[in-house]
Amino acid sequence: MEFWVNQTFNGVSYAALLFLLGGGLTLIFGVMKIVNIAHGSFYLVGGYLGVALVAATGNFYLALLGAALAVAAGGVILERVFLRAVEGDDLRQMLLTMGIALFFQDACLLVWGGDPFNLRGPAYFAQSVKLGGFTFPILRLFMIAAAGVLFVVLWWFQEKTRAGAMVRAAIDNAEMTEALGINVPILKMAVFGLGAFLAGVAGVVGSAFMGIYPGLDFEILPYAFVVVIVGGMGSLSGAFVAALVLGLLDNFGKALFPEISYFTLFAPMAIVLAFRPTGLFGRA
C-alpha cells in the first residue's frame, strides 16, 4: 500500500514538473508554429536568475515571480527583434532558436560558472507532512500545487476569456483571424512571452527540485517535447493530460522495471505517434 501511494504521489509530482516544462512550449508551438529549441534555455536562465534572486532577496516566491517575469520579458524581446524577422520560414526560425539556445548556454557558463547550484527554497521545502501514515514531501506538494494553479488559470484564460478566444482562433487559422481584424503579431508576441514565463517558472521550481548546472537546458528539452507531442501541439489540456499520463507511466515503469527506464518516457510517445500522429488532443 505504502509503495503504491508513494509512487503515485511521486508520479503526480513529476507530472507537475513535466507540465510546467511542456505547457509553455505547447502554447508557443500552437500559435506560432515554431519548434522552439530555446525553450530549455528559458528554463535554464529562469533557474539561474531564481538562484540569484533568492540569494539577493531571501524570498523564494519573490524570486519565482521576478525570474519568470524577466524571462518573459526576454522572450518578448527575442520574438520582436529576431523571430519576427524570419516569420513564415519554419526552418530559419528553428535554426534561429537553436542559435539563441547555444548563445544562452555559453552566456550562463560565463556568468554563473560550471559548478552546479541548488536553489534554496523556504525551509519547509525540505520537510514532509504526514497524512494517514504516509509521508508527502512539501516540495513535491508545492510542485503539484504550482502546476495545478497555472493550469486552471491558463485553461480559464484560454477557454473563457476574449483574449483566450483570440489565441484559439490564431491556433486554428492565423490568416483568417488576422482578416477579422485581430492583431495577430501582438498576439504572437504575447503568447511567446507567456510561454517563456512558464518556462521561467519551471526553471525556478525545477531548480529547487533537481538543481541547475550547464547542459541542463538540452537535458530537459526532450521532456518538454515529449509532453507537447503526446498531448497534441498547441493544446493546453493535452499537455496537462499527457504530463499526468507520462509522469505516472515513467514513475511506475522505473520503480517496477528499472531495467527499462530508458523507454518509460519515450515508448509512450512512439506509440501515440504511431496511432494518433496529432497527439491525444491535437487537431490536424
Place this chain on the structure above:
Amino acid sequence: MKKHLVLALVALVAAVVLVPAAPAAEKPPIKIGFIAPKTGNFAQFGLDMLNGFKLYLSEIDYMIAGRKVELIEEDEGATPANAVTKARKLIEHDKVQLMGGLLMAAAAYAVAPVVQEAGVPLVITVAASDDLTQRKASKYLARVSLTGGEHGHVAGDYAYRKLGWRKVAVIAMDYGWGHEVTGGFQRVFEELGGQVIQKIWTPVITTDFGPYVASLKPEADGILDVVTGAASIRLIGELRKAGVLDKKKVLAAGTATDETLLTALGDTALGVLTFLPWSQALDTPENKRFVERIKQVTKKDYVGFSGAINYGAAMWIAEAIRQVGGDVENKEKFFQTLRATEIKSSPRGPIKIDKYGHIIQNIYIRRVDKVGNLYQNTVIETYPSVSQFWKYNPEEYLKQPIYSRDNPPCRHC
C-alpha cells in the same frame, strides 16, 4: 702567422670551455600538451584540471632541469573524435614531448592509440575507466587519477569490515564508472561474505530519483551510491527527504560529494560516507599548502578533487623530467623514468606507478561534516598504497572480463 692561428684556437677553446651555459640555454623549451574540456558541459571540470596543473608549473616558474616548460592547452570538446584531432595537432604541429589531461574515458581510449603510434608519453590525469591501464594498457600511457574498480574494492572492504554491512542495495549510474565501482565493490564484498541484494542502474540523465529511492529494498543494511555530478544532488536530496538517510548509512563514490557540489548539497549530505584519493580536508602540510594556494587562483571556498589530482600529476611529471636531467628527447629513457618515478608527498599523498601504468595511491574514506559555515569531507580512514588490482594477482585478475552491468552477476537479487 702560426702564432695567430694558435691564439685563435686558444680563444676558440676558451670560448667553448668558459661559456658552457650558453649552449644549454639555447635548448628549446620542453613542450607539454594538455587536453581538457574548455567548452560545453564539463568546461568547469576542465578549468579545475588546468588550474591545478598550472598552479604547480607556476610555482616552479615553468622551469624544470634548467629548461623552460611550454604548456599548450587544447579543448577536449564533447566527442572522442575531437580529442583525437587535438592530440594529432599537438603531436604533429606542436611536436610536444608529453601529453597530459583527458577527462572522458571515451576520449582517452581514442587518444591512447594515437600517442602510442607517435611514441609520445601520455599521462592521463582524470579519465577513470579500468581498462585503460588493464586489458587495454598501452606502453606509453601512465595514469595518475583513479579507476572505478580500485575504488569499488576499497568500498567493499570498508562496508563489510568497518560498517558491518552484510546486505547492500546499490544505486548506480548506468555507464562505465557506475559499472566498475559496483563490480569492484561486489567482488570484494561478496568474497568476504556479504550479499548485494539489489542493483538499480539509473540512466545518466535522471531527472527524478523518487521512484528508485522508493523501491530500495528495506532489508538492506546500507546503500552504495555511485551517482556523480549534479545528479548526485538530486539523489542525495531524495534519500534525505524520503527518510532513508535517517535510518541507514549511505556509502558513495567520492565524486558524489566532491567539494564543488558541497554548497549545492548543503545539509542533505551530512553523514554521507564516501571514498576518493583526496579530500580538501585532508590534514597534511602538503595538502593545506595546496588548498591555500589554489584558493588564491580560484577565489572559491571549495576546491574540487580534479584540481588537486592534476596538481599532483604536474609534480610527478616534473620530478621525472628532473631525473632525466631535462633530456625528454630520449623518449624511451624518459618514459621508463616516468613510470619509475615516485614522489613521497603530494596533496593527495604519495604517488607511484605500477607496471601496467596506473597509480598506486592512498584512498580515503570521508564523511560529510559541517564545520562552522562550511561543509567538508572529513577523512576518517586511510587505505594506504591501494593497487588497481586490490590484493589479487594482476595476471589472474586480468584474465577475468572487465566489471560490467552483469559482472559479477547479482546472485542475491
